[in-house]
Amino acid sequence: MAEHVEISDDLIAVRHHLHQYPELGFKEYETTKFLRDQLTSHGIEVLETPLETGLVAEIKGEKPGPRVVLRADIDGLPIHEHSGLPFSSKNPGVMHGCGHDIHMTGLLAAAFWLSEHRDRIQGTAVILFQPAEETGRGARHVIETGALGKVDALIGTHNTPDHQPGEIAVSRDPMMAGCVSFAVTFHADGTHAGHPDCGTGPIEALASTILSLQTIVSRNISPLRPVVLSITEIHGGDVWNVIPDTAGFLGTVRYFHKDDHKLVVSRFRQVVESTAAAYDITVDIKWDELGAPLVSDAALIGPVAEDLPGYATPVPVITSMGGEDFADFQQLGPLVFASVGSNGRPGHRSIHNPEFVAFDEAIKPTAEFLVNALLRVESELQK
Structure with a gap:
C-alpha cells in the first residue's frame, strides 16, 4: 500500500x-x-x-x-x-x-x-x-x-x-551521463605578428587540435553508443599584432559506458600531444572526471x-x-x-x-x- x-x-x-x-x-x-x-x-x-x-x-x-x-x-x-x-x-x-x-x-x-x-x-x-x-x-x-x-x-x-x-x-x-571537464593549454614562443618565423605560434595548433578532436566520436565510437565531446571555450592572445605564447580551450565529454570513456581519454591525449609536437610546442592537459554515469x-x-x-x-x-x-x-x-x-x-x-x-x-x-x-x-x- x-x-x-x-x-x-x-x-x-x-x-x-x-x-x-x-x-x-x-x-x-x-x-x-x-x-x-x-x-x-x-x-x-x-x-x-x-x-x-x-x-x-x-x-x-x-x-x-x-x-x-x-x-x-x-x-x-x-x-x-x-x-x-x-x-x-x-x-x-x-x-x-x-x-x-x-x-x-x-x-x-x-x-x-x-x-x-x-x-x-x-x-x-x-x-x-x-x-x-x-x-x-x-x-x-x-x-x-x-x-x-x-x-x-x-x-x-x-x-x-x-x-x-x-x-x-x-x-x-x-x-544520466558520466561527465568530464577538460582544459588544454599550449605553450609556445610568442613573437611579433609580422615575424612569425621568430617564434612558434599556438593558435594554429589550437585550431588543428579542435578540428581533429571532433573525429574521436565520429570515427572511434559506435553510432549506437552515445558519446559527446564539446569544445565550449577558447582563449589566446590579447592584441592584434602579437602572436601569443599561450592559447587553449576548455570543454566536456559525456558518456554512458566506461570503455567508451577509456577510449576517449586515450585518443584525446594522442591527438592533443601529437599535434603539439607537430608544431614544436608543449601542452598541458587537465582532465577532471566530475561524475560517473x-x-x-x-x-x-x-x-x-x-x-x-x-x-x-x-x-x-x-x-x-x-x-x-x-x-x-x-x-x-x-x-x-x-x-x-x-x-x-x-x-x-x-x-x-x-x-x-x-x-x-x-x-x-x-x-x-x-x-x-x-x-x-x-x-x-x-x-
Whole structure:
C-alpha cells in the first residue's frame, strides 16, 4: 500500500521562498540556515558535520534496520531569471534554473512525513541537503568530509520538465551521463605578428587540435553508443599584432559506458600531444572526471518500480547527456534514482534556461517517491 504525502500551503510558501533566494554552489549559507530551521522546527535532529553549507539530519525509526540516505541538491545557477513567475529570483544573476527548489521542498515534505511516522521506518532515514551539485564537486565534497558516515543505500530525484507532474521515470539502465571537464593549454614562443618565423605560434595548433578532436566520436565510437565531446571555450592572445605564447580551450565529454570513456581519454591525449609536437610546442592537459554515469542498483530499482503505480504514473526514462553528481555516491552504497515530472506543457523550456519553469505540483510526487522508495529499500535490504 503506497503512502501519500499532503503538501500544505506552508510547504508551497517554502518552495517559493527557496526559489526567490537562490545561492551558488558552496555559498548556500542562507539556504542552509533556512533548511536547518525548517527541520528543527519539526523536531528533526540536524547533525554536526564538517560541511560549511548543506546539512545532514537523521530520523530514527522505532525499528532497527539500515541507514538510508534521502538526498536533495540545494544550489542555484549563475543565470538571470526570465521565467515570469511571481516568485522569481531576488538575487540578481542567480536562479534555481534546474529545479533544486523543488528537490529541497520535496525532501522537506518527505522528512516531515517520516518524522510523524517513525513507526514505519525500519532503521534510520538520513536527510542530506547537498551543496554544489552544479559544480560537479558537491557530492565528492560530502564524501570526502565523511559527513554521512556509514550508509547502506542512497535515494535521489531530479525533476524533468519533459514530463508532467505526477509522472515518474525509473530504470535499470543509465539515466544520466558520466561527465568530464577538460582544459588544454599550449605553450609556445610568442613573437611579433609580422615575424612569425621568430617564434612558434599556438593558435594554429589550437585550431588543428579542435578540428581533429571532433573525429574521436565520429570515427572511434559506435553510432549506437552515445558519446559527446564539446569544445565550449577558447582563449589566446590579447592584441592584434602579437602572436601569443599561450592559447587553449576548455570543454566536456559525456558518456554512458566506461570503455567508451577509456577510449576517449586515450585518443584525446594522442591527438592533443601529437599535434603539439607537430608544431614544436608543449601542452598541458587537465582532465577532471566530475561524475560517473548515473545508474540505479538493479536489485533495488525493480521493487521500487513495482510500487510506482500506487502513487504516480510510470513513464519511460528520457535518457540525458547531462551529468548528475549523485552518481558519485555509489562509493558509499547502492543508488536509487528517479526523474520526476515538473512541467510537460507544450513549448516548455528545459533546465538551465532563463525561462525554465517547474510547477508546484511536482513537490508532492517528489516527496512520495522519496518516502515510498525509502520504505521499500529498507525492506529489501533486510531480506
